[in-house]
Amino acid sequence: MEYNQSEMNTSRDPGFPRIVALVPMRHDSVRVPGKNYRPIAGKPLYAHIIETLLACPEIAEIVVDTDSPVILSGLRQDYPAVRVIERPAHLRDGMIPMNEILLYDTSQAPADLYLQTHSTNPLLRSQTVSRAIAAFLDQQDMHDSLFSVTRWQTRLYWRDGSAVNHNPDELLRTQDLPPIYEENSCLYLFTREKLAARNHRLGDSPLMFEIEADEAWDIDEELDFTIADLMLTRRLAEDRREET
Numbered sequence: 001m002e003y004n005q006s007e008m009n010t011s012r013d014p015g016f017p018r019i020v021a022l023v024p025m026r027h028d029s030v031r032v033p034g035k036n037y038r039p040i041a042g043k044p045l046y047a048h049i050i051e052t053l054l055a056c057p058e059i060a061e062i063v064v065d066t067d068s069p070v071i072l073s074g075l076r077q078d079y080p081a082v083r084v085i086e087r088p089a090h091l092r093d094g095m096i097p098m099n100e101i102l103l104y105d106t107s108q109a110p111a112d113l114y115l116q117t118h119s120t121n122p123l124l125r126s127q128t129v130s131r132a133i134a135a136f137l138d139q140q141d142m143h144d145s146l147f148s149v150t151r152w153q154t155r156l157y158w159r160d161g162s163a164v165n166h167n168p169d170e171l172l173r174t175q176d177l178p179p180i181y182e183e184n185s186c187l188y189l190f191t192r193e194k195l196a197a198r199n200h201r202l203g204d205s206p207l208m209f210e211i212e213a214d215e216a217w218d219i220d221e222e223l224d225f226t227i228a229d230l231m232l233t234r235r236l237a238e239d240r241r242e243e244t
Contacts, residue, residue: 017112019133020061021053022105024087024098025119027068032225036119037070040225041232046071048122048232050079055126058133063109065101067092083109099199106192116188116201120219122232124186124211132209136189144203146189149181150216156180181208184216 025046029035037044046064053062064075067087075082085108091101106114115133117124136146153174156164165180166172187209194203219225 016058017137018060018110019058019113019115020063020109020111021056021059022102022109022114022116023049023053023062023064023119024101024105024116025064025066025068025071026092026094027066027070028094030094031221032219034070035219035225036066037068037074038225040122040229041236044071044074045122045219046074046119047078049117049119049124050075050082052124052126052129053117054079054081056129056133058130059115060111061109063105065105085109099195099201102195102201103192103199106195112191114188114190114192114195116190117186118218121186121215121217122219122228123215123217123235125215128211128215129187132187132189135209136207139207143205143207144191144194145201145206146187146209147202147206148184148187148211148216149208150184150213151179151181151210153177153179181210184211185218186211186216 023046025036027034027036032038036046039045040048050062050064053059062082063085064071064082065085065087066072072084072086075084085105087101088104091104102114102116113136115129117129132146132148136143155166155174155177158164166177188201190201190203195201198204214231217224217228217231219228
């Protein structure tokens with residue numbers, strides 16, 4: 001399916017902050033070769049997050065920063081509404097910190113607020129992205145950034161065997177343990193000012209935004225790819241059944 005620029009965000013209120021979505025995508029991947037453009041549930045991996053973001057009326061523009069000729073070609077052909085930035089040579093090394101790439105990208109695409117996500121989060125729903133934006137804007141007087149988290153209620157230990165979040169002498173049910181939250185890398189919201197001042201996506205008082213585990217799957221290993229493929233294929237089949 002081809003998306004036109006006119007299909008994006010025509011219903012946004014003129015007074016609404018300009019939000020640009022940033023999606024960095026590298027061509028190479030060490031643990032899952034070619035993962036960003038590898039087919040999953042019938043489409044290249046990157047297509048799923050792009051379509052999620054295109055379905056978010058709050059987002060004014062989607063910007064993909066990539067060094068991949070495969071992704072560049074695919075985006076220009078199938079998603080002309082997406083702005084593509086070819087990553088400069090000095091930012092292509094795999095050891096370059098993400099914050100340096102974000103500083104470059106934000107200099108190329110002015111916005112009031114930036115939302116960053118990854119192609120490796122194909123299960124993320126547009127409704128969840130919209131809820132995160134709404135939550136941040138509603139609490140912006142108390143928080144200067146947002147990051148998404150996954151709740152864990154399980155018995156965790158440090159390497160030396162000491163307990164992290166429970167008393168081993170008191171065998172509570174796992175559902176009664178105090179939750180611990182993992183930064184899941186699905187969503188970040190921040191301003192360029194804070195990014196430049198702290199050289200970090202997270203500001204001084206970030207808001208944690210919880211995402212259900214079945215949406216927060218991040219593809220980092222081959223097993224992740226296999227599981228995400230199964231989950232996404234099943235979800236898409238269920239969505240098609242509901243539409244008929």
